[in-house]
Amino acid sequence: MSKPSKKDLLHGTLEMLILETLSGEERHGYGIARRIERSSGDELQIEEGSLYPALHRMERRGWLESRWGRSESGRRAKFYSLTDAGQRQLAEEKDIWTRFWKAVSRVIENEPA
Amino acid sequence: MSKPSKKDLLHGTLEMLILETLSGEERHGYGIARRIERSSGDELQIEEGSLYPALHRMERRGWLESRWGRSESGRRAKFYSLTDAGQRQLAEEKDIWTRFWKAVSRVIENEPA
DNA sequence: GATTTTTCCCTTGACAATCTAGGTATGACT
DNA sequence: AGTCATACCTAGATTGTCAAGGGAAAAATC
Numbered sequence: 001m002s003k004p005s006k007k008d009l010l011h012g013t014l015e016m017l018i019l020e021t022l023s024g025e026e027r028h029g030y031g032i033a034r035r036i037e038r039s040s041g042d043e044l045q046i047e048e049g050s051l052y053p054a055l056h057r058m059e060r061r062g063w064l065e066s067r068w069g070r071s072e073s074g075r076r077a078k079f080y081s082l083t084d085a086g087q088r089q090l091a092e093e094k095d096i097w098t099r100f101w102k103a104v105s106r107v108i109e110n111e112p113a
Numbered sequence: 114m115s116k117p118s119k120k121d122l123l124h125g126t127l128e129m130l131i132l133e134t135l136s137g138e139e140r141h142g143y144g145i146a147r148r149i150e151r152s153s154g155d156e157l158q159i160e161e162g163s164l165y166p167a168l169h170r171m172e173r174r175g176w177l178e179s180r181w182g183r184s185e186s187g188r189r190a191k192f193y194s195l196t197d198a199g200q201r202q203l204a205e206e207k208d209i210w211t212r213f214w215k216a217v218s219r220v221i222e223n224e225p226a
Numbered sequence: 227g228a229t230t231t232t233t234c235c236c237t238t239g240a241c242a243a244t245c246t247a248g249g250t251a252t253g254a255c256t
Numbered sequence: 257a258g259t260c261a262t263a264c265c266t267a268g269a270t271t272g273t274c275a276a277g278g279g280a281a282a283a284a285t286c
Contacts, residue, residue, distance in 0.1 A: 006206075008125025008272075009213045011243060020221045030263050036220055043216035050244050052265060057243095075252060075263055093119075094221060100122045101214045103156035107149055108133045108207060121243075124272060143234050163273050165236060170272095188234055188281065231284070238277080245270075255260080 010044070014054055016097055017044070019063065019082065019090035028069075028077035029055055055080060063089050123157070127167055129210055130157075132176065132195065132203035141182075141190035142168055168193060176202050 021032050021039075032055075033046040058064045063086035071077040082090070134145050134152075145168075146159040171177045176199030184190040195203070 006125055006209050006213070007244065009210070011124030011272085012119050012121030013217055014244080017217070017220050028263075034262095039220050040216040041219060043212055044220070047245060048263095048265085049246065049248095053243080056265095071263075073253075073262065077263060096119050097122070097217070097221070099156060100119070101217075103153040104126055104130070104210070104214075106154060107130055107152045107157070108210070120273065124243085127273080141234075160274060161234095161236085162238095162275065162277095166272080169236095184234075186233065186282070190234060227286100229284100229286075231282105233280100233282075235280085236278080239275090241272105241274080243271095243273105246268090248267085249265075251263085253260100253262080256258085 005045075010050070013097065014046070014050060015058060015063075016090065016093040017046075018051075018054060018058065019086055019093065022064070022080055022082045023087070023090060026079045026081040028071055028079050030077065031071070032080070058086070062086075123163070126210065127159070127163060128171060129203065129206040130159075131164075131167060131171065132199055132206065135177070135193055135195050136200070136203060139192045139194040141184055141192050143190065144184070145193070171199070175199075 017036050018032055021027065021035050027035065029051055033048070033051050036044055036046050055064065055066075059066055059080070062083060064080045065083055066078050066080050069077060069079050130149050131145055134140065134148050140148065142164055146161070146164050149157055149159050168177065168179075172179055172193070175196060177193045178196055179191050179193050182190060182192050
């Protein structure tokens with residue numbers, strides 16, 4: 001029984017997931033990806049080719065800050081944390097997302113007009 | 114108070130919304146768009162530049178059939194209906210979508226690991 | 227009766243985000 | 257010595273959506 005998936009769906013939600021994952025604690029890129037995968041019940045898969053460009057543009061936009069350090073396993077790693085702007089961005093994206101999936105739900109559940 | 118929105122989110126769900134809207138009854142393109150907008154509580158907006166290309170590629174893939182006819186208002190209009198393949202596609206996309214938003218919810222609600 | 231709005235179709239080109247597929251390097255395990 | 261997991265990165269292809277245009281006919285407004 002293969003698990004169907006759709007990459008397109010991640011469009012527009014990846015940044016929110018990253019912001020959320022960084023909310024409260026600093027993490028390095030690889031750790032962010034693993035964390036999202038685990039906390040989604042292994043339903044979501046984060047490709048490195050999507051992750052790193054996303055981290056870079058989010059830092060460019062001022063939502064993230066980074067510093068080089070050492071991971072738990074002793075390897076060099078870049079740790080990201082939320083800025084104030086990132087915190088605000090997270091709140092807004094969660095709001096938009098919630099409204100979006102509720103709207104989609106109304107359509108596919110065919111609620112009485 | 115402006116209504117924030119995010120176009121990116123529609124990525125990958127538009128086809129499902131179209132399939133759902135055609136499930137049960139035949140409709141023309143313009144009517145599909147209006148129907149989705151209304152049944153989403155005017156939360157979703159369907160651009161014609163997204164709609165028509167989507168209809169065409171879905172017909173190419175064999176999910177939809179079309180015929181020319183006359184709309185309720187007497188204008189010429191192209192009516193689309195679901196094929197069997199389209200019906201199956203709808204079921205699959207709804208399944209994927211449901212799993213997807215549940216996975217995202219788990220991440221952003223930070224459920225206990 | 228002239229003008230504007232609404233309905234209905236379409237296409238082209240830009241854009242933006244993701245994925246594929248490649249690369250580098252180190253440490254741990256076998 | 258070789259493989260796996262960790263950890264970073266980029267170039268290019270792909271794809272779907274959007275913006276912005278266009279046409280035509282009926283209905284509504286002036």
